Amino acid sequence: MTQRRPTSFDIAALAGVSQPTVSRALSGSASVSAQTRRRVLEAAEQLNYKVDKNASGLRRQQAKTLALLFFEESPGAALLNPFYLSLVGPMVRRCAQHGYDLLISIQQLSSDWHVDYEDSRKADGIILLGYGDYLEYRPRLEKLVASGAHFVRWGSAAAGEIGATVASDNEQGGFDATSHLLQQGRRRIAFVGTVDPGSPEFLQRWNGHRRALAAAGIELDERLQVDADPREEAGRRAVEQLIAREAEFDGVFAACDISAIGVMHALHAIGRHVPDDVAVVGFDDIPAALLSSPPLTTVAQDPHQASDALVDAIVTSIECGTATNHVLPVRLKVRESSLSR
Amino acid sequence: MTQRRPTSFDIAALAGVSQPTVSRALSGSASVSAQTRRRVLEAAEQLNYKVDKNASGLRRQQAKTLALLFFEESPGAALLNPFYLSLVGPMVRRCAQHGYDLLISIQQLSSDWHVDYEDSRKADGIILLGYGDYLEYRPRLEKLVASGAHFVRWGSAAAGEIGATVASDNEQGGFDATSHLLQQGRRRIAFVGTVDPGSPEFLQRWNGHRRALAAAGIELDERLQVDADPREEAGRRAVEQLIAREAEFDGVFAACDISAIGVMHALHAIGRHVPDDVAVVGFDDIPAALLSSPPLTTVAQDPHQASDALVDAIVTSIECGTATNHVLPVRLKVRESSLSR
DNA sequence: AACGGCTATACATACGTATTCAAGGCGGTA
């Protein structure tokens, strides 16, 4: 059914030139006359010729491909993170602009992951997502650096200065969120989110929260600090805890939208109105934030900006050998959930 | 900094055998003695040897890679579809089980897309997502078939029997949704969703809806049929239209969750309670369906099942040359939004 | 007219693997 694929020799024969000339003409080398180039391009078009990436990659020792590695703590959890998911599309687009394809893989954070892509020349560089800053995993990053692989990691550079990183300005985001609540006249603001070194992003958001309170001269009340992982249920339970502690509050800054939505559900269930009784601010700007009622005020990380920064960083690393860290600005999106009347 | 990559010759030298033997030992050929194999594996381990995929692919004429092509009607719209997004993770996993990697690409539906992956030997097969059943695009599929490419399409096989397809049983889903509303005692059930041949999925859901009504002996009321594309705003406007038409209704079947959520918001805004006044059922089971208040009853398509079916189909096509169509069952997830008290 | 410099093309080769073919060694049977 299918004929044998045409090779650059077939094009050469048809155009009446040699194979190297075909290669040069197609790759845009300057040392090919305009006339020859035209003849070659016509021949290639006519035979529907496409460069064989395997042969090309073998010769050039590269793949023109990047690998996107998702790390997950438990099987299946990886692509539940809405922000990470929102990166995929823009990332594919940016890769295409640089002439790269994007390969996607999922790794268990706990298992001894292997990055075969770089080793096996299937990808020229690697983007790590969800790797976090757990110190226990640091040796692996060191191994990756030692192997000479090009990679960029999403996450703060603070904990360990290994490899290039791109991250949101989480601290500023936390500051903005709480400052906004203060501006709305709230004074007893609860923080809902995990505060442990394993989640550096949450920790930074908390730091911003505290800085905002300090700037307003408000003392920190430990009862208003509730632990919650990024699940709707955890947000609901956080409200129950606040009630149980008999800690009065008129504002909530949740370190992620999912728990913020849980908070709003719990408040609704006990008859406390959002935003009149309690103003709520989240973090992430997931799609559901816009769909919640009332729409959730939240700190947005721009997935396009993040994608571009990650891809640009890895491409720069590959093509120029230089690696830099980036911190991206965040933006407070004010919606109904935090607006006092 | 980085040494030269070890090749199979290096392994051969270290293990004291020839290069072909290394290749055979690593690919699990039977004609290698256990002792030799062990020596080779040890040498490979010691030098941290990885097969060069470019060279291997060039020799074998394959890439051990699949390409996932998203088609979008407008730039940036592709990865907004929550269901498609939820396929990515499971698909990557299934590909890995088959020994394939997954490449992701985004194409404009309107532009004259080129599937270079297959042409350029970068992928062995292609999975098409969001291609729909538009007749105008059919020639391209025919071209793809003619080129001998392996591909599978997500969507109904009904409109054009070109290539292998995998799809949900949308008609049954529509039937189940409306049947459920009927069982809850609803009699005036509105349908919110596009009914045009360009969206065959919606059309099928509508067909199921009509079949359920017919089975219950209820005549179709055209005023209860409102056009709405898959956006929250469209759902809200659908309610306004129903009100404007002075069409009484006690139930709504929305052809997708996003518009269903819009419907619920609009109902809330005009003081009609869900589910007491109006029962609402959606389609897709997007993450926000669980987070809405009240939680949305919806027809769920299982992303794992869909992913597995798509990947299995394409792998079968590549390795066995046979292509088959699949229709996947759907499941009604009953939540509060449709439960009469 | 001779020669240097430049442009455009051809020739030869290397990238690393998988596979075909041939050959060597070994044990078993007549």
Place this chain on the structure above:
DNA sequence: TACCGCCTTGAATACGTATGTATAGCCGTT
């Protein structure tokens, strides 16, 4: 002991491209 067949291994080669080196042609200068 001689011969046949099987199991294991090695030598040679092809996959299709990109690039270093060499060569042919051309123009301008002296």
